[in-house]
Amino acid sequence: AQKITQTQPGMFVQEKEAVTLDCTYDTSDPSYGLFWYKQPSSGEMIFLIYQGSYDQQNATEGRYSLNFQKARKSANLVISASQLGDSAMYFCAMDAVTSYGKLTFGQGTILTVHP
Amino acid sequence: EADIYQTPRYLVIGTGKKITLECSQTMGHDKMYWYQQDPGMELHLIHYSYGVNSTEKGDLSSESTVSRIRTEHFPLTLESARPSHTSQYLCASSESRRATDTQYFGPGTRLTVL
Numbered sequence: 145a146q147k148i149t150q151t152q153p154g155m156f157v158q159e160k161e162a163v164t165l166d167c168t169y170d171t172s173d174p175s176y177g178l179f180w181y182k183q184p185s186s187g188e189m190i191f192l193i194y195q196g197s198y199d200q201q202n203a204t205e206g207r208y209s210l211n212f213q214k215a216r217k218s219a220n221l222v223i224s225a226s227q228l229g230d231s232a233m234y235f236c237a238m239d240a241v242t243s244y245g246k247l248t249f250g251q252g253t254i255l256t257v258h259p
Numbered sequence: 260e261a262d263i264y265q266t267p268r269y270l271v272i273g274t275g276k277k278i279t280l281e282c283s284q285t286m287g288h289d290k291m292y293w294y295q296q297d298p299g300m301e302l303h304l305i306h307y308s309y310g311v312n313s314t315e316k317g318d319l320s321s322e323s324t325v326s327r328i329r330t331e332h333f334p335l336t337l338e339s340a341r342p343s344h345t346s347q348y349l350c351a352s353s354e355s356r357r358a359t360d361t362q363y364f365g366p367g368t369r370l371t372v373l
Contacts (some may be wrong), residue, residue, distance in 0.1 A: 179361065187347055189302075189364035191354050212260045235301065244309070245353055245360050246317070 145237050146171045148250035156256050157226045162246070165253045167236030176240040179247065180210065180218040192234075195219060196237040198206040226257045262286060265350050265365035272340055273373050280335045280368045282350035291333040292351040292362065295319060302349065308333055340372040 147170040157163040169178065180192040195203045195210045203210040212218040219238075223230055236250040263284040272278055284291065289310045294302040294317075304317030308327040323337050324354070333352075337344055349367045353360035 177360075181364075187349075187367040187369065188369075189349060189351070191363060194361055233299070239360070245355075245362075246292070246304055246307060247302075247362055249303075251301050252299070254299075256295055 145249040146173070146176070146240055146243060148236050148238055148248055150236055150250035150253050152253045153251075154188050154254045154256070156258060157223075158246075158256055159228060159259050160225055162222060162224045163226055163255065165223070165234050165236075165255065167219045167221065167250060169217050169219060169238050171238065171240050173240035176211070176238055178210070179237045179239070180208070180219075180221045181235045181237060183235060183252070184228075185232070189235070193221070223255075228259060230258050231255060231257045263350060263352055263365040265348075265368050268366060268369060269369050269371075271373065273370045274339075274341055276340050277317075278337050278340055280350075280369070280370070282333045282335070282365055283331050284352040284363075284365075285331060286352065286354070286363075287330060288354045289330070290324055290353045290355065290360065290362075291327065292350065292353075293317070293323075293325060293333070293335050294349045295321065296305055296367075297350060298346045298347070307364035326367065340370075342372045345370060345372050 170233045176197045178195045182190045193205045209222045237247045266281045293306040296302045301318035305321040306325040350365040351362040353362045
């Protein structure tokens with residue numbers, strides 16, 4: 145079974161600053177994927193970034209980067225140059241090969257960007 | 260990116276009514292999923308399908324049922340709605356290009372049962 149833990153219920157950041165959202169995971173499967181999704185107040189889930197367990201480099205997508213520390217089982221999301229539109233709920237999720245595509249989600253972190 | 264659609268976006272209905280939440284995707288993805296999410300909470304998988312005529316129950320027990328008669332269509336049905344079914348329902352799909360696949364979500368249906 146997989147488990148995702150997000151320990152920050154809420155985070156605040158000033159516009160144009162960088163922010164790190166924490167995510168730790170647990171799995172016994174050696175092959176897995178880690179995902180981050182953004183959920184604005186409108187409710188849809190927007191895929192942000194993916195990291196495979198065997199990827200050598202940390203994933204980056206525009207202003208999003210994933211700080212993957214395999215030994216610590218952490219997959220923190222870093223958002224650089226925060227914008228007001230980044231205010232949303234952020235979910236970390238994982239999928240292992242033995243899960244056959246089923247995602248396990250964390251509890252989420254609400255990010256508020258202040259002007 | 261996947262194109263995945265859900266209707267209705269919002270539904271307010273009385274107790275005991277039968278409802279069907281529609282989910283369609285145009286990307287030809289084999290895998291489709293239904294998640295239930297209470298406000299401000301995490302998502303829980305309630306149903307999934309790996310292809311036509313394949314459906315399985317997810318980790319969270321649900322009184323809803325699903326069907327997968329066509330690849331692009333994965334509707335969810337509640338035979339008799341109750342206030343405890345009030346929640347947001349999110350549909351997702353993924354292809355099978357690698358061992359772990361990115362799931363793309365529809366906009367969700369917010370269901371309120373009075």
